[in-house]
Every structure is written in C-alpha cells, then in structure tokens.
Amino acid sequence: MRRRRLLLTTVSTASALLITLGFFGAKYVKSPAEQRANAAPPQATLLTAEVERRVLTRTLVVRGTVTAAQRIEVTPVVLGTLAQVLTRVNVTPGEKVAAGDVLLAVSGRPLIVFPGKVPGYRDLKPGDHGEDVRQLQVAMRSLGHYHNGDRAGFFGARTKAAVRSLYAEIGYDVPDTGGPGGAGDEEALLAASEAVEGSRIELDAVRRRIAAGQKVAAAEEPLSQQRRRLEAGLRRATERHRDLVARTGPMVPMAEFIFIPNLPARVVDVPTTVGNAVTAPLITLATGQLKVSLKLRPDEAALLRPGMTAQVISETLGEETRGTVTSVGRLTPSTAESGGGSPYHPVELRPARPLSASWADLDVRVTITAAQTETPVLLVPLSAISAGAGGQAAVSVRGPSGEIQRVEVRAGVSGDGFVAITPLKAPVSEGDRVVVSGQP
Numbered sequence: 075m076r077r078r079r080l081l082l083t084t085v086s087t088a089s090a091l092l093i094t095l096g097f098f099g100a101k102y103v104k105s106p107a108e109q110r111a112n113a114a115p116p117q118a119t120l121l122t123a124e125v126e127r128r129v130l131t132r133t134l135v136v137r138g139t140v141t142a143a144q145r146i147e148v149t150p151v152v153l154g155t156l157a158q159v160l161t162r163v164n165v166t167p168g169e170k171v172a173a174g175d176v177l178l179a180v181s182g183r184p185l186i187v188f189p190g191k192v193p194g195y196r197d198l199k200p201g202d203h204g205e206d207v208r209q210l211q212v213a214m215r216s217l218g219h220y221h222n223g224d225r226a227g228f229f230g231a232r233t234k235a236a237v238r239s240l241y242a243e244i245g246y247d248v249p250d251t252g253g254p255g256g257a258g259d260e261e262a263l264l265a266a267s268e269a270v271e272g273s274r275i276e277l278d279a280v281r282r283r284i285a286a287g288q289k290v291a292a293a294e295e296p297l298s299q300q301r302r303r304l305e306a307g308l309r310r311a312t313e314r315h316r317d318l319v320a321r322t323g324p325m326v327p328m329a330e331f332i333f334i335p336n337l338p339a340r341v342v343d344v345p346t347t348v349g350n351a352v353t354a355p356l357i358t359l360a361t362g363q364l365k366v367s368l369k370l371r372p373d374e375a376a377l378l379r380p381g382m383t384a385q386v387i388s389e390t391l392g393e394e395t396r397g398t399v400t401s402v403g404r405l406t407p408s409t410a411e412s413g414g415g416s417p418y419h420p421v422e423l424r425p426a427r428p429l430s431a432s433w434a435d436l437d438v439r440v441t442i443t444a445a446q447t448e449t450p451v452l453l454v455p456l457s458a459i460s461a462g463a464g465g466q467a468a469v470s471v472r473g474p475s476g477e478i479q480r481v482e483v484r485a486g487v488s489g490d491g492f493v494a495i496t497p498l499k500a501p502v503s504e505g506d507r508v509v510v511s512g513q514p
Contacts, residue, residue: 123510130490164177377444484498
C-alpha cells in the first residue's frame with residue numbers, strides 16, 4: 075500500500091513538472107512570425123510643438139572682454155647709459171595711478187605721470203613752446219610747483235624753477251640740458267658772460283673819454299661812432315647770453331614722463347622685474363571708461379549695426395548691465411596676438427553706465443538683439459518646416475483626433491530657432507500643434 079502511494083506521488087510530481095515545462099515553453103518559444111514582429115523597428119513617435127503668435131526676436135550670444143577705452147604702452151629709453159635696466163618698480167597690476175606718481179625707474183631715472191591729451195614726443199627743454207609745454211605747466215600747477223610767471227606754453231624761467239622743485243620732491247637729481255649739474259653748458263655760459271662783460275668794459279672806457287672831452291687822432295674812429303658800435307655789440311652779447319641762459323638748465327627728458335589723457339589710470343602689466351633688462355613694453359596702462367570688445371565671425375558681424383542694444387553678464391561677479399553697439403569694424407586678419415584663429419570683425423559696446431574697476435579684463439557673456447518683427451507673427455520651430463517635391467515649404471498640423479494635415483506656408487524671418495510663417499491654402503492658428511520630429 076505504501077509502495078502504491080509512493081508511486082502515485084511520483085506520477086503526480088512528474089505530471090506537474092510536465093505542465094510547468096509546457097507553460098514556460100509556450101512563453102519563451104516564439105513562432106517565426108512573432109520573431110519577425112519583435113525584430114521590426116518600433117513605430118516612430120510624433121513630437122509636436124505649439125504654434126505661437128508673438129514678436130520674433132533674433133539674438134546673438136557671444137563672449138567678449140571688458141577693456142579700457144585706451145591702452146598705453148611705455149618703454150623708456152634713458153640716454154647716456156650703458157644698459158637699460160629696470161631699477162625700481164613702485165606699482166602693481168590693478169593699481170590706480172595719478173598725476174605726479176613715479177611708476178618705476180630705468181637705469182636710476184624715474185618715469186613720472188602727468189595729465190595731458192597730447193602724448194609726449196620730445197624732451198621738454200627751456201626755450202621750447204607748444205601744447206605739450208602748456209600741459210606740463212598745468213600739471214606742475216596742480217602739483218603745487220608752478221605758480222605762473224611764464225606765458226602759457228613757453229618753457230621759461232618759472233617753468234624751470236617748477237621742474238627743479240618737482241625733482242627735489244620726488245628725490246631725484248634734476249635733469250639738465252648740460253648733463254649732470256649742467257656741466258656741459260658751463261663753458262658756453264661763461265664765454266657768453268665774459269663777452270658781455272668785455273663789451274661793457276670797452277663801452278665804459280669810450281664813454282669816459284667822451285665825458286672827459288678827449289680828442290682822437292685823425293686816423294682813429296670818432297668816439298661817438300665807437301660808442302654806437304660798442305653799444306650795439308653789448309646789446310648783441312647780452313642777447314646771446316640771455317638766449318643761452320633761457321635755453322639751458324632744468325629740463326624733462328622724454329624718457330622720464332608720460333602724458334595720460336584720463337586720470338586716474340590703471341596699471342595693466344609690468345612684465346619684468348627689478349634687475350632685468352628693459353623689454354618692450356615695459357609697462358602697460360589702461361585709461362578711460364571701460365568698454366566691451368568682441369571678435370565676431372563675418373556671419374555674426376553681418377547681423378549687427380551701431381545702436382543695437384545688448385545685455386552684458388559677468389558670471390565672475392554675478393552682475394549684469396546693458397550696453398549699446400558703438401562700432402562694427404572691418405574684417406581683421408588673425409594674428410598671434412588674437413590667438414591665431416580665423417579672421418574676425420572687431421565690435422565694441424559702450425555700457426549704459428560706467429563700470430567699476432572690478433569689471434576690467436573680465437570675460438563676459440553678451441546677448442545682442444540683432445532684429446525683431448514690428449508686430450506679433452505666427453511662429454513655428456525651424457524643424458517643423460519641410461519642403462515638398464516642388465520646393466514649397468509646408469508644416470504638418472496634427473488635429474485633435476491625431477490626424478495629420480500638410481499645410482503649405484510661406485516662411486519669413488527666422489531667429490533663435492523659430493521661423494515666421496504665413497499659411498497659403500489652409501488655416502494655421504495659434505495653439506495648433508505642428509510635427510517637429512517623427513513620420514506623420
């Protein structure tokens with residue numbers, strides 16, 4: 075009996091196993107038709123976008139650099155020295171400099187800042203005249219060294235005294251037309267002075283003879299003529315001496331000053347260190363209101379015109395401002411300085427408000443509104459536009475029940491991934507759905 079129950083149990087277990095295997099076999103074993111169906115690609119999903127009615131704006135998003143209105147590079151050359159060596163640096167990049175500041179020294183001689191729109195182009199010496207001399211006088215007056223006395227723009231005795239006072243204040247020997255201490259002019263000045271004294275002695279002698287009523291020999295020049303001749307000679311000697319004095323003495327060598335149109339200025343770079351030979355540029359300064367400089371491809375620059383508005387964002391500062399396109403330059407060949415890339419158009423923007431010094435030299439994001447429609451228009455994504463066999467543009471409109479209608483349109487202006495459309499044979503309305511991906 076026990077053996078029969080065991081046999082029945084075994085048979086039952088075997089039957090259950092067969093049923094289970096049959097179930098799983100039916101589930102995992104596919105017919106050829108099922109296999110082909112599974113291997114077929116899935117049906118494409120239609121992606122649609124809503125038709126909009128709004129003003130279409132075309133924007134250009136580029137990177138730019140905040141720069142000063144003017145960069146000034148200076149490399150002083152001190153004459154009369156065996157080597158041009160940087161011997162002192164008083165400023166650091168980012169520091170502001172003002173009138174009278176000594177930026178650095180080359181071979182022991184200073185570089186002084188003066189305000190002035192006319193750049194320095196010559197040594198300023200006694201006897202010179204011009205707008206650069208007038209700028210020097212104005213600078214000296216603002217620093218408390220010049221109190222008028224010479225006519226405006228003429229380097230006279232009072233200007234020489236102001237130069238002497240300035241150099242004494244900054245702790246340097248005053249430059250002189252005759253070299254250190256004016257030694258080179260001493261001999262000429264002495265000779266001119268002696269000529270005056272000699273002429274005066276001769277004239278005085280003749281005047282005494284005339285006063286004494288002395289007579290002259292028949293062959294001798296009359297005393298009255300001698301007096302007139304000697305008086306003229308004394309005047310000439312005096313004028314030569316006065317002119318020589320006026321053209322000698324304290325001066326300002328071109329290597330020792332720089333005129334900057336807008337102060338304070340900012341130090342951009344001093345690339346070398348004390349003890350090294352001078353290389354150009356020795357110091358770079360920036361002055362004027364900060365602006366935004368762009369380098370755009372020809373297709374980008376073609377969209378811009380002066381007067382267009384822009385948004386300028388500094389991710390570094392977390393600040394933004396508005397600006398206006400002021401110029402779109404001609405195509406500029408690439409150079410090593412520009413990174414050696416493709417040719418570009420230089421474009422400049424003027425910020426709507428003066429930027430703080432913290433913006434200087436920052437890389438910024440610039441968004442420029444290049445164009446926009448005057449009134450709201452129907453807009454669809456560019457990917458919604460297709461062309462038929464005849465080249466006619468069309469959009470595929472999906473109805474409420476999923477049906478697709480192909481509508482011919484005329485495509486208009488485009489920008490920021492959208493295009494304006496005008497339906498030709500069937501209506502397209504705001505809020506409709508147009509196919510942008512997938513097969514309708």
